[in-house]
Amino acid sequence: SRSLNLAVIPGDGIGDEVVTEGLKVLDAVLAGADVKVGTTTYDLGARRWHATGETLPDTVLDELRGHDAILLGAVGDPGVPSGVLERGLLLKLRFELDHYVNLRPSRLFPGVETPLANPGTIDFVVVREGTEGPYVGNGGALRVGTAQEIANEVSVNTAFGVERVVRDAFARAQARPRKKLTYVHKHNVLVHAGHLWRRTVERVGTEYPDVAVDYLHVDAATIFFVTGPSRFDVIVTDNLFGDILTDLAAAITGGIGLAASGNVNPDRTAPSMFEPVHGSAPDIAGQGIADPTATVLSVAMLLEHLGLTVEASRVVDAVSADLAERGPAKRRTADIGDALAARVAGA
Ligand code: NAD
Ligand code: IPM
Ligand code: MN
Secondary structure, eight states: OEEEEEEEEEESTTHHHHHHHHHHHHHHHHHTTTEEEEEEEOOOSHHHHHHHSOSSOHHHHHHHHTSSEEEEEEOOOTTSOTTHHIIIIIIHHHHHTTOOEEEEEEEOOTTOOOSOSSOOOOEEEEEEEOSOEEEEEEEEEESTTSTTOEEEEEEEOOHHHHHHHHHHHHHHHHTSTTOEEEEEEOTTTOHHHHHHHHHHHHHHHTTOTTSEEEEEEHHHHHHHHHHOGGGOSEEEEOHHHHHHHHHHHHHHTTOGGGOEEEEEOTTOSSOEEEEESSOOOTTTTTTTOOOOHHHHHHHHHHHHHTTOHHHHHHHHHHHHHHHHHHOSOOOOHHHHHHHHHHHHHHO
């Protein structure tokens, strides 16, 4: 029998609530399989920062490296200065564990309500670069608080970093039936980074002659997300564009409560980390009404990443069946988790 060693970081706000349900479904799907799962929970987030001033101590980071994968809820709290936990915990994890592929699939499941009048079939995946761009933290401010303030946020794009994510996106496009890759940037304005991305896509593309490539400026991409999202198959883009596009992608496929993601280290030099796309939702935290589906689908991505493809499919099928029957009535967090766990157990 196989054993899995998972690290769990519930984090802040609704993180705890949705992770609890994700783990219920994980336990249910693995109960039938010959897989033992051990979890270690880490109390990182606002509470720890208030108590100790720590966001992600090196000792904890080292322990996390020893796990097969990480499940994260959400980070960020209104009582902590904005950026402290987001940068010091979440982005530090993505950077230190080399999560250069931030994988964000979007699928409109049957029966799910969308704000689009003519959605067509929506089934694409955004390969968002995860370790570079404006997220690096390169920049600074001068004369802060004065009328002469200058604030710079530098977008860092390296040939190495762009090539490895572009290569990953081509491989994913090639493995899908439609074999289509759209790269999104803004090379009409951001000429330095934009042209590095363009040249990289063109060069790597010669190795994937069967993949059809097209390009959209990011502003135009947002139009097509709303007017014709069925045109997309695999999208590759930088860290910030990918962040924004994937909240929009969530909105057109049933809402942020359904959007899953994986922070993937394709070289497997460190554990990958799976988390819902949404944040800590302080506006609904503690009420038991957060939708845990995004976390459950992130658990499916975790299973898939660890080679448990049958179990991953069972989780996705359970979600799909549940969504088809859900209807407009609002259900509580635990009720959705229980229903999904029962479905995977009964499958
Ligand atoms: P958010 O995603 O937390 O919330 C946006 C809106 O979506 C809110 O109205 C919220 O109630 C709703 N929502 C989110 N998740 C939901 C769910 N599972 N079910 C139902 N409704 C849900 O984004 P925000 O308000 O911009 O950010 C709040 C905090 O979370 C900030 O501190 C931000 O930095 C942080 N954040 C963290 C992550 C992450 O951990 N990956 C992602 C985004 C934002
Ligand atoms: C996300 C979040 C994060 C991001 C923040 C909280 C750092 O918005 O996971 O989408 O921008 O990547
Ligand atoms: Mn985001």
